[in-house]
Amino acid sequence: xxxxxxxxxxxxxxxxxxxxxxxxxxxxxxxxxxxxxxxxxxxxxxxxxxxxxxxxxxxxxxxxxxxxxxxxxxxxxxxxxxxxxxxxxxxxxxxxxxxxxxxxxxxxxxxxxxxxxxxxxxxxxxxxxxxxxxxxxxxxxxxxxxxxxxxxxxxxxxxxxxxxxxxxxxxxxxxxxxxxxxx
Amino acid sequence: xxxxxxxxxxxxxxxxxxxxxxxxxxxxxxxxxxxxxxxxxxxxxxxxxxxxxxxxxxxxxxxxxxxxxxxxxxxxxxxxxxxxxxxxxxxxxxxxxxxxxxxxxxxxxxxxxxxxxxxxxxxxxxxxxxxxxxxxxxxxxxxxxxxxxxxxxxxxxxxxxxxxxxxxxxxxxxxxxxxxxxxxxxxxxxxxxxxxxxxxxxxxxxxxxxxxxxxxxxxxxxxxxxxxxxxxxxxxxxxxxxxxxxxxxxxxxxxxxxxxxxxxxxxxxxxxxxxxxxxxxxxxxxxxxxxxxxxxxxxxxxxxxxxxxxxxxxxxxxxxxxxxxxxxxxxxxxxxxxxxxxxxxxxxxxxxxxxxxxxxxxxxxxxxxxxxxxxxxxxxxxxxxxxxxxxxxxxxxxxxxxxxxxxxxxxxxxxxxxxxxxxxxxxxxxxxxxxxxxxxxxxxxxxxxxxxxxxxxxxxxxxxxxxxxxxxxxxxxxxxxxxxxxxxxxxxxxxxxxxxxxxxxxxxxxxxxxxxxxxxxxxxxxxxxxxxxxxxxxxxxxxxxxxxxxxxxxxxxxxxxxxxxxxxxxxxxxxxxxxxx
Numbered sequence: 001x002x003x004x005x006x007x008x009x010x011x012x013x014x015x016x017x018x019x020x021x022x023x024x025x026x027x028x029x030x031x032x033x034x035x036x037x038x039x040x041x042x043x044x045x046x047x048x049x050x051x052x053x054x055x056x057x058x059x060x061x062x063x064x065x066x067x068x069x070x071x072x073x074x075x076x077x078x079x080x081x082x083x084x085x086x087x088x089x090x091x092x093x094x095x096x097x098x099x100x101x102x103x104x105x106x107x108x109x110x111x112x113x114x115x116x117x118x119x120x121x122x123x124x125x126x127x128x129x130x131x132x133x134x135x136x137x138x139x140x141x142x143x144x145x146x147x148x149x150x151x152x153x154x155x156x157x158x159x160x161x162x163x164x165x166x167x168x169x170x171x172x173x174x175x176x177x178x179x180x181x182x183x
Numbered sequence: 184x185x186x187x188x189x190x191x192x193x194x195x196x197x198x199x200x201x202x203x204x205x206x207x208x209x210x211x212x213x214x215x216x217x218x219x220x221x222x223x224x225x226x227x228x229x230x231x232x233x234x235x236x237x238x239x240x241x242x243x244x245x246x247x248x249x250x251x252x253x254x255x256x257x258x259x260x261x262x263x264x265x266x267x268x269x270x271x272x273x274x275x276x277x278x279x280x281x282x283x284x285x286x287x288x289x290x291x292x293x294x295x296x297x298x299x300x301x302x303x304x305x306x307x308x309x310x311x312x313x314x315x316x317x318x319x320x321x322x323x324x325x326x327x328x329x330x331x332x333x334x335x336x337x338x339x340x341x342x343x344x345x346x347x348x349x350x351x352x353x354x355x356x357x358x359x360x361x362x363x364x365x366x367x368x369x370x371x372x373x374x375x376x377x378x379x380x381x382x383x384x385x386x387x388x389x390x391x392x393x394x395x396x397x398x399x400x401x402x403x404x405x406x407x408x409x410x411x412x413x414x415x416x417x418x419x420x421x422x423x424x425x426x427x428x429x430x431x432x433x434x435x436x437x438x439x440x441x442x443x444x445x446x447x448x449x450x451x452x453x454x455x456x457x458x459x460x461x462x463x464x465x466x467x468x469x470x471x472x473x474x475x476x477x478x479x480x481x482x483x484x485x486x487x488x489x490x491x492x493x494x495x496x497x498x499x500x501x502x503x504x505x506x507x508x509x510x511x512x513x514x515x516x517x518x519x520x521x522x523x524x525x526x527x528x529x530x531x532x533x534x535x536x537x538x539x540x541x542x543x544x545x546x547x548x549x550x551x552x553x554x555x556x557x558x559x560x561x562x563x564x565x566x567x568x569x570x571x572x573x574x575x576x577x578x579x580x581x582x583x584x585x586x587x588x589x590x591x592x593x594x595x596x597x598x599x600x601x602x603x604x605x606x607x608x609x610x611x612x613x614x615x616x617x618x619x620x621x622x623x624x625x626x627x628x629x630x631x632x633x634x635x636x637x638x639x640x641x642x643x644x645x646x647x648x649x650x651x652x653x654x655x656x657x658x659x660x661x662x663x664x665x666x667x668x669x670x671x672x673x674x675x676x677x678x679x680x681x682x683x684x685x686x687x688x689x690x691x692x693x694x695x696x697x698x699x700x701x702x703x704x705x706x707x708x709x710x711x712x713x714x715x716x717x718x719x720x721x722x723x724x725x726x727x728x729x730x731x732x733x734x735x736x737x738x739x740x741x742x743x744x745x746x747x748x749x750x751x752x753x754x755x756x757x758x759x760x761x762x763x764x
Contacts, residue, residue, distance in 0.1 A: 076362050077346040077347065077361070077362040080349060080363050081349040081350050084352045084353075
């Protein structure tokens with residue numbers, strides 16, 4: 001499934017660095033049951049439930065969506081419809097670190113795209129495959145972060161970095177890779 | 184009442200009437216694309232925009248109620264120009280393959296493009312390449328032709344309660360598809376084809392198998408025989424400009440022989456056999472207390488599939504009698520072949536059905552091969568038959584009348600009404616009453632189960648015991664009926680119904696997913712009326728009185744529910760997962 005994460009204000013919703021996804025579906029089931037129960041198994045709470053499930057696993061795995069549907073007694077088709085509609089929800093796994101480059105008007109005219117290209121090149125990702133195979137980084141663009149005075153802007157996890165250049169962008173990524181590699 | 188003016192013409196309509204419907208009353212046709220009379224307005228396409236005097240924007244006629252004092256303009260230079268731009272935008276996202284499209288000549292988008300005199304590509308075309316979904320063998324989805332009107336989704340979710348299709352993603356990426364990167368065959372789809380009957384374009388169509396049949400007809404090693412389903416006789420005329428409900432039974436017999444079929448059978452005959460088996464089954468359960476009540480009809484393959492996926496706790500209640508299509512197939516390759524000394528391996532059975540799910544039924548379980556061969560080789564829809572007739576050069580409507588072939592061709596009024604909702608119930612009651620009492624019902628017309636109301640109920644007195652029956656059509660109407668039975672079972676109470684008929688499609692087979700395009704309730708009523716007229720015109724109106732059916736049991740099957748009948752005419756059901764993946 002192609003997730004539609006680009007060019008949307010909803011992309012600015014903070015995604016915190018969550019614990020590593022529970023790999024085993026059985027582990028997932030317990031977490032999902034807890035979340036659904038917390039919302040009284042009400043299908044009207046579908047969006048907040050999905051938000052919490054995503055916080056838990058950093059994305060919405062298909063079997064998690066199916067389980068949410070089952071617990072809420074709604075058709076899986078409805079849950080998939082909602083989960084793919086909102087840009088905030090990710091159907092594919094996201095990296096541990098989220099690199100978001102602002103491509104709003106102000107950033108765009110101050111040459112945001114070369115920064116994006118440089119970061120993507122460094123990490124070996126593109127628009128169709130925004131996440132590194134080791135699930136360490138996801139690179140996205142967002143429409144506007146509302147920090148136009150600092151344009152062009154890159155946000156790494158929840159840290160805003162202003163007045164970026166391609167070289168600074170790559171350096172930022174390098175420093176994070178180094179930090180992750182450190183014992 | 185609301186008083187207003189449309190194009191300067193005074194109109195008076197009940198409160199809540201949309202501008203679209205009000206305009207029709209003064210012979211003004213506002214063009215539409217996403218709107219369908221069966222469905223709620225989704226206001227998705229924007230073709231039906233109109234203007235109200237003093238209003239600063241254009242409003243959508245399909246979903247805006249007329250208000251007192253409104254002065255609506257439906258056609259002026261600006262409005263037509265905006266409509267044309269909207270249409271051009273839709274077309275810029277639609278492949279330009281009309282000449283090779285299954286809907287060529289019957290497409291609502293194509294018609295609109297012609298009406299608007301669109302004669303050049305105003306906007307550069309962008310169509311995202313997406314492979315079609317051919318997984319079900321019943322219906323084919325070509326995602327590139329989808330205009331995102333949402334009809335199929337409303338049909339699949341609201342009308343049929345199947346929830347196979349859903350809108351996924353949004354904006355330019357919006358698409359209609361089964362949820363979760365799966366094929367339609369892996370989804371809860373029951374192959375009813377209502378999506379294809381409601382789709383305005385060629386995005387969802389039946390799996391066209393006419394070529395397979397042409398090849399069989401030209402194969403000297405095959406003896407091609409054919410059967411026509413009850414409802415097809417009153418709908419096929421629509422594809423040739425006749426009003427819905429026109430009964431063309433005898434012209435069809437003629438035409439099919441001219442196409443090259445060696446024998447022409449009538450599924451109505453097998454419907455009579457189904458009734459004899461099913462009514463006997465009912466008597467077993469009702470009078471002799473052997474087996475679960477209520478008995479539930481099983482001749483609709485979409486309903487069977489839906490039950491196996493969603494309501495498998497009712498498997499024991501399902502009639503094990505096969506559908507008429509399958510009964511005719513197996514009888515042709517055993518009884519008929521034996522009588523005429525034809526090698527059943529050479530017999531090639533084609534069925535003409537109102538239905539896309541009948542294609543699926545052919546290989547549903549191993550019982551569909553009870554003759555030792557594939558009982559029915561290929562099933563085509565009414566729409567496919569109409570296409571074959573048009574290709575053949577036969578002047579269908581002026582053909583002389585003909586009769587069906589004997590042994591499997593005679594039918595009663597009870598067989599023919601199988602094609603309308605309530606018909607199976609009515610036919611079964613006529614025969615069950617006779618089996619239980621030895622007498623014929625005073626009035627053969629069971630009015631309570633006729634008509635288009637979603638759930639119909641009736642009571643028939645059999646030997647002093649009231650037999651309560653229920654009829655549901657349109658799968659969204661099924662759950663309530665079944666829940667009533669479940670609740671009674673749970674509370675240890677007597678079953679609210681003894682006999683339940685379910686047809687997946689609204690109106691029954693006359694509203695089937697493979698019927699000519701343009702169905703709505705008015706058309707369903709006329710088609711059903713054609714079948715009830717056929718019933719009234721028949722000398723014999725009870726299945727068990729069909730002379731050929733009597734002969735079949737005397738010379739071949741022994742008696743209803745005999746071992747041989749069980750082997751050839753009955754089937755089994757299994758619980759199936761809603762999602763295969």
